[in-house]
Amino acid sequence: MESYGDRHLYFFNQNHILYEKLTMPSTSSFRFSPYLLILFCSILHSAQAQRTQKPPLHGKHWMAITGKPLAATAGAKLFNDGGNAVDAACAMLAATCTMWDVLSWGGETQALIYHPKLKKVIAINALGVAPTGATVDFFKKKGYAFPPEYGPLAAVTPGTPGGLCYMLAHYGTKSLASVLKPAIEMAAGYPIDAQTANSIERGKDRIKQWPYSKDVFLTHEGEEREAPEAGELFVQKDLLLTLQKMINAEETALRAGKSREEAIMAAYDRFYTGDIAEEFVRGSQEQGGLITKADLANWKPIEEEPLHVNYKGIDVYKLQEWTQGPALLQSLNMLKHFDLKTMGYNSASYIHTVYQTMNLAFADRDFYYGDPYFLPKTPIESLLSEDYARARAKEINPTQNNPLAAPGDPYAWQGKKNPFSALLTERAKLLDTAGSGIKDFVPKHDATPTVTVANPNTLSAADLSAVDSAYMDRLLRGTTSVEAADSAGWVVSITPSGGWLPACIAGRTGVGMSQRLQSFVLDSLISPFNVVAPGKRPRVTLTPSLALKDGKPFLSFAVQGGDTQDQNLLQFFLNVVEFGMTVQEASEAPNINSNQLWLSLGGTKIADRKPRPGSLLLDKRVTQEVVEKLKTMGYSIQFGERTSGPINAIFFDEKHKTLWGGSSNNGEDYGIGW
Template identity: 80%
Template sequence: MKRRYMLFTVLAGIMTALLPVQSRAQRTEKPPLHGKHWMAITGKPLAATAGAQLFQQGGNAVDAACAMLAATCTMWDVLSWGGETQALIYHPKLKKVIAINALGVAPTGATVDFFRSKGYEFPPEYGPLAAVTPGTPGGLCYMLAQYGTKSLAEILAPAIGMAAGYPIDAQTANSIERGKARIKEWPYSKKVFLVHEGREREAPEAGEIFVQQDLHRTLTKLVEAEKKALAAGKDRKTAIMAAYDRFYKGDIADEFVRGSKEQGGLITKADLANWKPIEEEPLHVNYKGIDVYKLQEWTQGPAMLQSLQLLKNFDLKAMGYNSAPYIHTLYQVMNLAFADRDFYYGDPYFKPIAPIRGLLSDSYAKARAATIDPAHNNPQVLPGDPYPYEGKQNPFTGLLGERSKKFTPNTESHKDFVPKHDVSSTSSLLSLSDTARWASGIRDSVYMDRLLRGTTSVEAADAEGWVVSITPSGGWLPACIAGNTGVGMSQRLQSFVLDSLINPFNVVTPGKRPRVTLTPSLALKGGKPYLSFAVQGGDTQDQNLLQFFLNTVEFGMTPQQASEAPNINSNQLWLSLGGTKLDDRKPRAGSLLLDKRTSPEVVEKLQKMGYSIQFGERNSGPINAIYFDQQHGTLWGGSSNNGEDYGIGW
């Protein structure tokens, strides 16, 4: 079969490596990163520099990760300070993986009846009614206090400097300009973002110094609280948590709640005071001697673990990388895992409790894998019944039957769609005969934007053995800022459902966490760190992370090769983000996104299997990753060519 789709544009001097399975060199657009002492990778170059600064000051990977997190929030890298943080940390002394749940909760008054009274079928996408309580400030303080070594003042120094003014990048500046109509609905957002109000371009120019005075004051208040506690004789941890208390219980909380309520929000002072981050045990499965760790079922992370369990029943190497049988198998496996995600996943601290032991069992995976037709797509994939695999009876059998009758997948064709993020890079390549198809694709971009809606990722590791993988998000542009705090509110409430027929585990309730797409990853081999990896991209996250992992483990790619390699994406799932009507989020049966360079022979075979094909130029992530070379005791970094992600190693 032709291998055109494996060729990438080459930057001069970039190191190449052999792919053992393909017996040819796969060159990468970005060079691989190498380090002996530490590695810092995240979504923005300036934020990676913040992590490097903490390493150079003697900090560990947790310190560096917290500095990168703070910087990306300040730069509005599709998130802000009012969003949510979820992390996996490898503790080298305890030799275990620790999970951090710093996701906000639904506020007081966020009930099914409330949203239905406003005509919603899902909670809204934007504005104060889309907000859960902020999680990132608390998550950062908790991680730093428990596992870092530096003070909050040291960690926040780069972010505070940025809030005082930094040269804004084109991606963020243009995102503000695109979203300015909505930004104008919220007075505090307009004050911060539309620095040239009344001009044709009201957003900052790329390279212009962007100043956030309110956020600067808020971050400075956190440092002041820490310093006051230290001056009173408190220890480092207690002092950091004093800053935490000022955000969630003090004057910052007062202004946040006031500003939210003024704009129609529901968050109360009690909601902030009662919230706290949770340290958890992660979930994991073993795939060919590698232990893969994910957060619990309040994320979609277990869907990747389920996929790996299913894939144990197939010989992927024999199929060949991105062959038609390989793509078909991945698609069917992911659809089975996501069908279970869509019905069974939710906040484990609220009843009902997901049957996660059954969902991740080998025997359940084997039974589900046996249902796959090797020659045709199944457009009617339904949730399975994992309860018998943990010795229980399914209490939702009747609900599942009713669900299958009411919710049928969307089977209309959506061919030749190029995702929105590819518009600028591919429009010049289209011939005149493509005009009609291009216009159709642009109209469909709203759906794909919801599917691919991004966050950022933070990856850090050090020579001592600390490893951190974070997928923070929330409060992305266009964001509603809460009063004079400079803090953008989360939009994560939209990931709840209002109808138990869709998912009885994820119905909105005050104090409950929504089931999110955010999903950092860690893998150990021989009990030692092997891979740390994460990606942005909404419902595609665990699809892309699964393929990155297989690229590395099954096909011998380096982290950089694996992060740039062409992936596939399935749209045959319920969207977790965007739209307030059922039709906005229904699965699209057989909808398959392929790389534009996929060989015609493979495309033809997949079409005969029942797939509706769309094409994109880059559908690999962007993925950020660190590979731990156990043989040489060094670090390899991979940072995708699909975005502004950037890494620094030493």
């Protein structure tokens, strides 16, 4: 029980979610009656009896959590065979790709690894790059506003096979054959889950455009339901052969006297330069794709230094600015200047402060983030500086939403002139102060027609619902996450993605191609750092997280959900650190989402991705009193049943030397601990 003010007593369950409010007289002479005392005790007992919808996971030796229960089992198998957290994470990654858990083998992998011997966090950049020919002129001549959402022209080079091999070779202990064994068994036939089977059925019209995809996915072609049924054994013969070829390459290298690491990289070479690469390129180009053999051969995963900030004694690590991860770090830097605990969990002032902070961080993300290996160079040091955060925090109006939240000027904190000041001025003129976002900036596009909202008042309720549904799909478009830890101190957090359904499969490889090219922009007015170019990585939403306390692992956490990822992860972290929730409570607790940002995925035109100032998603459990207060602050409010996102997390209990696992009630994600 917590008390706020003189007239109300608020009761929270274990999730810190308000479930009952008792109004009380304001007179100071008020005393409890016996009947009120009985009611009070009854309410308090009910609050304490509340439980999370999923039980927390506990383990002494290891923890494996990911997007599908079968894939978590794959991780458990590696742990039971004596593998470390990297081995288990790679097995889960391979399994989720094979199960098409909103990704496939042709997608991309982003990872943070805590190395217990080096006592440091290592970042793995296994994101593919734009292929030869993927230029602004190429796409604009085809009438695109962004690179397309689907098909071979949406593909960057595959990164997941290379990322998996690199992590396993350098930081794992097992052979590739051991790690891929569960995935190979699945490719030979696994009982497909309803979610994936139904996703295939929904996307079957698009799948029919691609001959290799049709052969794999439409197992009942010509029938009323052409996709597999839930529980049906789903067989992927081509993928099975591709994975077996990689294992064969490893075995051949081992027989030739190569080391474990060299043998794994021999499998890598077969994928990127051997017969697998040849068939991938042939199948891609046959269907109109741009990827060349040189694109595959020249691509390499990169081991990087992660970025981090300290929040109240906790070091939070994210990948570099080719992801949106630094937006969470910027947000934490700004939130240091507010007393969130005193505001109260999900109070109007708390929601407003977090929303405004995220808007400023995402405005910087939208304009300044991009591939750090290309020019212009992102001013990331200034974006993460304490002085810059303090100045940005002062921009927040404590009582009203700012619909014009814009990128800041980090160059000023380097003592330099902003080279993009003129561009920012031009960009600011496009903001619609009426609250509908960016206006008068509509490049042509040749994709599938969608509902245009020139005047929302002219649309029917059904049309508006369709527009909002499509928008929310783009905002929340998913991936999966992989979390693993062991008693030796290894920790892995991965947010892989790409090649999701409906996927275009490259030839007879069984490998679905990535759709990540759509995260580039074609106009520097949106972002001069993220304009498409051959060999360049798009700025992605994918964003694993690690946190250390006193130099030891404290939290490993990740989530799916497009542009909402670092929004949900920020609130998850605050739930644990500021409000004392367990990882399971924090992963289920109601979050908010802001739509006042440029979407990174989907849509057929600029209007589909533009910011929606003041648009706020709340959980239905937020009290009406808070809702009404937020409306007076300039918010347009939507509600959701579950708003935490499918967060997966591990907490390291230093007191008891055990592991806690948390997995949100918003999805199929779950884990196994021992």
